[in-house]
Amino acid sequence: xxxxxxxxxxxxxxxxxxxxxxxxxxxxxxxxxxxxxxxxxxxxxxxxxxxxxxxxxxxxxxxxxxxxxxxxxxxxxxxxxxxxxxxxxxxxxxxxxxxxxxxxxxxxxxxxxxxxxxxxxxxxxxxxxxxxxxxxxxxxxxxxxxxxxxxxxxxxxxxxxxxxxxxxxxxxxxxxxxxxxxxxxxxxxxxxxxxxxxxxxxxxxxxxxxxxxxxxxxxxxxxxxxxxxxxxxxxxxxxxxxxxxxxxxxxxxxxxxxxxxxxxxxxxxxxxxxxxxxxxxxxxxxxxxxxxxxxxxxxxxxxxxxxxxxxxxxxxxxxxxxxxxxxxxxxxxxxxxxxxxxxxxxxxxxxxxxxxxxxxxxxxxxxxxxxxxxxxxxxxxxxxxxxxxxxxxxxxxxxxxxxxxxxxxxxxxxxxxxxxxxxxxxxxxxxxxxxxxxxxxxxxxxxxxxxxxxxxxxxxxxxxxxxxxxxxxxxxxxxxxxxxxxxxxxxxxxxxxxxxxxxxxxxxxxxxxxxxxxxxxxxxxxxxxxxxxxxxxxxxxxxxxxxxxxxxxxxxxxxxxxxxxxxxxxxxxxxxxxxxxxxxxxxxxxxxxxxxxxxxxxx
Numbered sequence: 301x302x303x304x305x306x307x308x309x310x311x312x313x314x315x316x317x318x319x320x321x322x323x324x325x326x327x328x329x330x331x332x333x334x335x336x337x338x339x340x341x342x343x344x345x346x347x348x349x350x351x352x353x354x355x356x357x358x359x360x361x362x363x364x365x366x367x368x369x370x371x372x373x374x375x376x377x378x379x380x381x382x383x384x385x386x387x388x389x390x391x392x393x394x395x396x397x398x399x400x401x402x403x404x405x406x407x408x409x410x411x412x413x414x415x416x417x418x419x420x421x422x423x424x425x426x427x428x429x430x431x432x433x434x435x436x437x438x439x440x441x442x443x444x445x446x447x448x449x450x451x452x453x454x455x456x457x458x459x460x461x462x463x464x465x466x467x468x469x470x471x472x473x474x475x476x477x478x479x480x481x482x483x484x485x486x487x488x489x490x491x492x493x494x495x496x497x498x499x500x501x502x503x504x505x506x507x508x509x510x511x512x513x514x515x516x517x518x519x520x521x522x523x524x525x526x527x528x529x530x531x532x533x534x535x536x537x538x539x540x541x542x543x544x545x546x547x548x549x550x551x552x553x554x555x556x557x558x559x560x561x562x563x564x565x566x567x568x569x570x571x572x573x574x575x576x577x578x579x580x581x582x583x584x585x586x587x588x589x590x591x592x593x594x595x596x597x598x599x600x601x602x603x604x605x606x607x608x609x610x611x612x613x614x615x616x617x618x619x620x621x622x623x624x625x626x627x628x629x630x631x632x633x634x635x636x637x638x639x640x641x642x643x644x645x646x647x648x649x650x651x652x653x654x655x656x657x658x659x660x661x662x663x664x665x666x667x668x669x670x671x672x673x674x675x676x677x678x679x680x681x682x683x684x685x686x687x688x689x690x691x692x693x694x695x696x697x698x699x700x701x702x703x704x705x706x707x708x709x710x711x712x713x714x715x716x717x718x719x720x721x722x723x724x725x726x727x728x729x730x731x732x733x734x735x736x737x738x739x740x741x742x743x744x745x746x747x748x749x750x751x752x753x754x755x756x757x758x759x760x761x762x763x764x765x766x767x768x769x770x771x772x773x774x775x776x777x778x779x780x781x782x783x784x785x786x787x788x789x790x791x792x793x794x795x796x797x798x799x800x801x802x803x804x805x806x807x808x809x810x811x812x813x814x815x816x817x818x819x820x821x822x823x824x825x826x827x828x829x830x831x832x833x834x835x836x837x838x839x840x841x842x843x844x845x846x847x848x849x850x851x852x853x854x855x856x857x858x859x860x861x862x863x864x865x866x867x868x869x870x871x872x873x874x875x876x877x878x879x880x881x882x883x884x885x886x887x888x889x890x891x892x893x894x895x896x897x898x899x900x901x902x903x
Contacts (some may be wrong), residue, residue, distance in 0.1 A: 302372035303328035309478035324487040329373025329661035336368040337361035347381045348519040373661040380415035387425045393417040395448030396647035438464040438502040447647035459509035464502040468656040486707040539893045540873035545841040553850035558840040558902040560728025575736035579719040588795040595712040601629040603712040609646035611821045615803040616716020616792040629656040633697040636664035642825020660700040670770030672885040677765030685730025695777030711788040720851040817876040830877035845870040
């Protein structure tokens with residue numbers, strides 16, 4: 301996943317315009333970067349595993365009439381970087397090709413790199429060697445590749461640059477005699493381009509021919525892969541224990557006696573059941589059609605869909621495109637805990653539905669340092685009510701959507717939030733009683749937040765390590781989630797009933813990928829969930845799966861017996877995901893699990 305940009309001109313382009321293109325592209329990721337530019341009639345390529353702004357200032361290509369580049373969020377491969385160069389062909393690719401390993405068996409070329417984008421250059425060279433017409437190359441690439449392909453393909457020997465995309469995450473515009481392109485429309489608008497078009501059909505641009513060897517310089521300084529490999533089963537997995545507890549449970553749902561603030565009546569039914577109000581009772585879809593009608597556009601995208609790649613946002617996108625007949629642009633916030641599986645499902649869905657995807661990637665190394673500092677503080681003084689601080693960094697999701705609204709000029713945002721994902725216990729373990737009148741998944745309100753933050757402060761004082769440089773990031777993110785007013789904001793599942801079987805069956809049609817270490821389809825692209833659920837189960841004897849399945853029982857979607865069978869499987873420790881998480885935040889697996897295993901249980 302990366303931001304791509306570039307221009308081809310008969311004259312040097314204003315430095316400020318170049319800086320605007322470069323700086324906007326880095327909002328999609330600044331873990332690595334690459335540039336292609338003309339230097340004394342030769343093509344020079346610079347690749348680096350650091351910020352594109354730093355690379356630009358080092359190589360200073362400001363006098364060149366041609367500049368192509370990218371700023372990348374690393375998804376796989378520590379050493380391989382873009383632009384990908386193979387047999388004289390250069391590729392800058394935004395997206396993930398989910399079937400690249402299978403494609404190598406379909407062409408005459410052999411794989412040389414780890415990065416998935418290499419297969420684009422290989423297909424292009426294979427087609428050229430066969431004598432195919434140039435105009436057919438993008439068609440062949442898109443017919444073979446599954447997943448998002450938004451690409452700038454440079455063939456110096458033929459003097460051609462080709463722009464093409466299968467989901468519209470690429471824009472092209474002209475200013476005077478200068479051809480510009482970028483992953484999004486906004487930077488081209490800022491550059492003053494006219495007649496900006498969303499690239500889906502291939503666009504060919506003439507560039508200077510060159511038969512000279514390409515000059516390639518790699519600047520690699522990073523020692524640690526930002527995206528750890530999903531580990532194989534190891535002997536350390538034996539540290540993860542899974543005991544079935546004989547806890548008193550509600551006779552109607554499956555909540556156990558360790559649930560915060562739980563009480564049972566004379567029939568053994570808990571207060572969570574007795575105070576429950578049905579949530580999964582949608583309003584008529586006709587109401588949503590009327591609400592969105594003023595936002596529809598004859599040309600261009602007309603709504604923003606916050607998009608994690610999880611099952612609910614994916615199914616929500618399916619409904620928005622196929623049932624609501626809107627033209628969305630998806631928005632993904634990557635804070636360092638989105639796994640490769642989640643990214644691949646984002647790529648699958650956006651490619652299949654032909655939907656643009658805007659990514660805002662935070663400083664992943666910094667975000668993970670924040671998690672590390674807070675997790676080390678937690679391990680020194682374990683407190684179930686403080687586990688939520690480990691996921692506080694993702695709340696900036698709500699801040700960045702306001703920027704996306706301004707950049708796209710689209711105000712309507714449609715969310716696919718599961719109405720049954722209510723987890724009172726996470727705040728309950730901090731001392732916050734459940735608000736049975738709460739109608740939204742995400743709690744809000746000044747009084748509630750002040751009480752919550754006061755209780756959190758008290759818990760933080762037990763481990764001073766919480767008072768670290770991540771504190772502002774935590775508080776500001778929670779402000780945007782809980783206090784910032786949301787406008788033009790609707791939930792898809794307020795109008796379509798959430799049905800797990802229908803959702804899972806629908807996602808199979810998109811070849812949606814499941815996790816290798818669990819049978820559930822919930823939260824499998826989230827790098828944090830397996831870790832915190834292990835803590836909850838080990839100490840309290842239940843996880844968020846128990847609360848979710850209990851809500852389904854209350855809604856009449858599951859029997860109590862069915863729910864018990866499901867959570868028995870879903871609460872099993874997910875070694876691979878837990879190991880990935882701890883590796884990502886630089887915490888020793890053995891040390892962390894031993895601390896968790898030594899915590900005195902509540903039962």
